[in-house]
Amino acid sequence: MQQEDFKPGARTQMEWGFGGRRRWRDGALLMALFxxxxxxxxxxxxTWLIDSVTxxxxxxxxxxxxxxxxxxIYLGQPKRFYRxxxxxxxxxxxxxxxxMVVFVAFGAAYLAPDLGFDWVPWETGSTFSDALLVGAILSASLVMVYDGFVLASCKSITAWNTALMPPLFFTYAVAGGTAMTYLTLIAMGSNIPNEDTLTTIDSVLLISMFALLVIYVLNMKTSTAxxxxxxRRLTTTKVAVAFIGVAIIAGLLVPLSLTLYHEVATTETIASVLLALSSILELAGDLSxxxxxxxxxxxxxxFSEGL
Known part of the structure; x- marks a missing residue:
């Protein structure tokens, strides 16, 4: 066990994320959540805000x-995956x-007619198709928010055991999904439908994520030892490079500036470059x-811990 494990009588979690006991395999769980x-x-x-099958x-x-x-990869033994x-x-x-399974099933069924599976007994826009979309969106929302509940349910880790985790991870998931949508459409050379609306939503999400992180930090500051x-580890150790440098500055503040500046870009090419750069930084911030x-x-x- 590392010496740092004993600093306030606490023990570093070494099971989840890069830097765990199994190195890259433990990092695979982080990638799964991301x-x-x-x-x-x-x-x-x-599907909800724009109409892009691809x-x-x-x-x-x-x-x-x-x-x-x-x-x-995280499990290491695929035969036990079903457990x-x-x-x-x-x-x-x-x-x-x-x-996840429910989402993939509903999502695949909803997209099937538009992906060339003409033999399915429903068409896009039908009542049944709309029901599939509702099921896909609801289950996708559960996939987005459950990461936060996973961490919040860990009662022994006070930095995770907070009601802020579900809304924080859900907001990051929506913002990351918006960034992925931008990058996919830019890579395809397609116009971005409802671009002004998406840009506004993205800006609101970036501001919301920054506010949630500030609340999270203040909550820890007034919590247990x-x-x-x-x-302290988030703000003064090497973890601070990822948290402050990448997650906050590069992943929130810079994309917010680029998103706002992209609206007044002089050419469409410059606007696309700024939007792509902003999206990449947002995804890097999400992972970080x-x-x-x-x-x-x-x-x-x-033992019982005092404040």
Whole structure:
């Protein structure tokens, strides 16, 4: 056990995220949470706010393939993967995987007619198709928010055990989905439908995420000694590079500036470049904030802890 594990009588969590005992395999869980959030977010943005079958399909693949592979890498023994589904009454991991399967099923069924599967007995725009879309969006929303419930359910880690986790991760998932939608459409050379509306929503999301992080930091500052030690790691150790440098400055403040400046860009090419750069930075910030929160996680001492 590392010396830093004993600083306020707390113990560093070494199971989730890059830097864990199993290095890259533990990092695969972080990637599973990240890919699930941005993929589900992209599907919702692409089907609800705009109408892009290709972008929605990319989001579905990010969840169905990317998240699944990441979970398999983390588990290390694919034959035992089915066991992760067997504890929905007590495990948010089990619930999240069930949400994922339901989302992929509804999403694939909804997109099927537009992907060339003409033999399915429904058409896009029909009542049944609309019902599939509602099911896909609802289950995608559960995929986006469940990461926060996974962390909030860890009672021994005070930096995670807060009601702020679900809204924080949900907001990041929607913003990441918006960024993925932008990048997909730009890569396709397509026009972005409802671009002004999406840009406004993205700006609101960036401001909301910054506000939630400020509240999160202030909450830890006035919480237990273990939470304050987690805050110290977030702000004064090498984790601060990812949290302050990448997640906050590069992932929130710079994209907000680029998003606002993109609206007054002199040419369409410059506007697309600024939008793409902003989207890439947002995704980097999304991954970094998840990484930072995981790395700052400390198990509280077994004995009663004072403030």
């Amino acid at each position: 890919l699930g959030g941005i993929g589900a977010g992209q599907f919702v943005v692409s 972008s929605a399909f990319v989001g579905l693949l990010v969840v169905g393939v990317g998240k699944t592979v990441a979970h398999l 992760l589904f067997l504890r929905p009454k007590t495990s948010w991991i089990s619930r999240g995987l069930i949400f 273990t939470a304050r030690e987690s805050l 904030v998840r990484h930072s929160i995981l790395r700052a996680g400390l198990h509280a001492p077994v």
